[in-house]
Amino acid sequence: MTTPNKDTKAPAPAAAAKPKVAFFDFACCEGCQLQITNFGELLLDVLGAVDVVEFREAISEKWDGDYDVVFIEGSIGDHHAEERLKKIRARAKVLIAYGSCATTGGVNGMKNSFELDEIRQSVYGKDYKLFDSTPTKRVDQVVKVDYYINGCPVYIPELVEVLKHALRGLPYTVPDNPVCAECKLNENVCMYERGLACLGPWTKAGCNSWCVNNGNICYGCRGEVSNPAKNANDVISKYNLKPELIKAKFDMYNKCKEGAK
């Protein structure tokens, strides 16, 4: 397929046949949308395959028909968001949750570590009851999700892979191996060897150990593997770590897992 650069000006007769794709954001930093605008040249290929009808961060157009594919970013933190999400789902053939906030609750999950009224008060002050707020939910705690793209932010190659699966109607499985699996293949010096505690051994792969490749630890943004090792005593003792430190690291991205109903 050739890249239809000229489509940007034409009223797009050819584009009419392309799948209608829309992007929506809920409680998040919109950094995952930014990742898409950061596609670079790949963006032209993607735009050759789909017709983007809504994308708040990059275009002002709206669409009132049905969507072939919607991307949902952000977690759900109040009643209004729940209703809005349900309406989008009703108009979407395929729904993709992308980014940690949408797929696992992400950092918003930390809200669930507190009593709801206590955290509302701290954020909104004495009139907090005027501001609707619910415990953080992942997108799939509100509506059916067809595809997941974990990560904070999403890893572009995985996003494109999932999009292709969605366009072909094939299932995509988020890898259930730990990040170490990819990190070792990239032959990084292990962060533990560098004296740093890293969540790679417990976190789902699929990011190609993006952070460690660039000199950072794994923060666990993709969520825990489905059966993480419960016992980290040997790891803690080998590297002389503080158990509280490891636990605190898990809390950053994994709180939603245990919280909210």
Add this chain to the structure above:
Amino acid sequence: MSTEDTVNYHILMKGELDGFVKKLAKKMKVCAPVAKGHNNYAFEEVTSASEISMDYIPTILPPKKYFMPPREKMLDFDLSGGKPQDKAVLENEPLAVFAVHTCDLAGIQCLNMVFSERPRDYNYLLRKENIFIIGLECNKYCDGNASCALVGNHYPNGGYDLFFTDIGDKWVIHVNTQKGEELVENMGLAKTSSADMVALDKVREGKKHTFQNEIGVDPKALPGIFAKGVDSKVWHDVGAKCVSCGNCTNVCPTCYCFDMSDTINLDLKTGSRNRTWDSCQFETFATVAGGENFREERANRQRHRFYRKFKYPLDKFYRSFCTGCGRCTRTCMAKINLKDTLKALAAEHK
């Protein structure tokens, strides 16, 4: 030693290594151990001797990464016509792997056996033909994690084109193949003197004392010990430690399991089939359709790994698939130690 024996021995003065590497790098890509910090090393492309660590402990990944790349494209396909088309792909280039320890030479020999079995793995076998291997003898242990003497890999046992042994101010180079001979002749490397050969013998003699069976168990007894050890408590202890990160198998010179997957391009018509290293330590590895997992427990998966080194390949290839490199112990975050595991298992059958 007779003159006939010394025919295939040449020397390289230590000061001439840089010239050797530079000349070699003009002929082909040269990969050698490079220091990565924190006492970690990796085989990487080099163009001069100053980048190389001749004194190194086994690299993070063994040289198997050049023979079976961690990620490898196998074929391209095209679904646009009436009938799907495919074309086999082999991405490779002439390459020299320099300063390969004897444990890793043994690892390559094991993989050669595996991939030569029918159905043959042509990607592996064709790539291998393009790799020039230069071994390097260890005159002392790399560290306490190695168990090369247990499996007899502390001495060279073939599997190379050239082989370097440090005898002080120079290396004695054993020439093992015609390709190797052409290279040393092309480089004009001098033949060894009888004094050099005496020095080589002395190094080999000294190693008899330096390297000793690391676990105090007769290697010939190991298959029997493993045959009786299927239900051993040792596996539960090891399984309780394991975090299933897969490091032990990824760094193993003889682990070769892989997974295959197809990926399509954005045109949704063309795509490729790719393989990636897999690990029997992963939850997903032995999970089959319907969700059944026939090695669900970490203990079972770790036991499987040990049997794949010390039992099954002995039955099939008459050879230990543990090369004694010590990588699995070094890389394990949860302190699973190969030597200790073998000792504990052997102790149950005293």
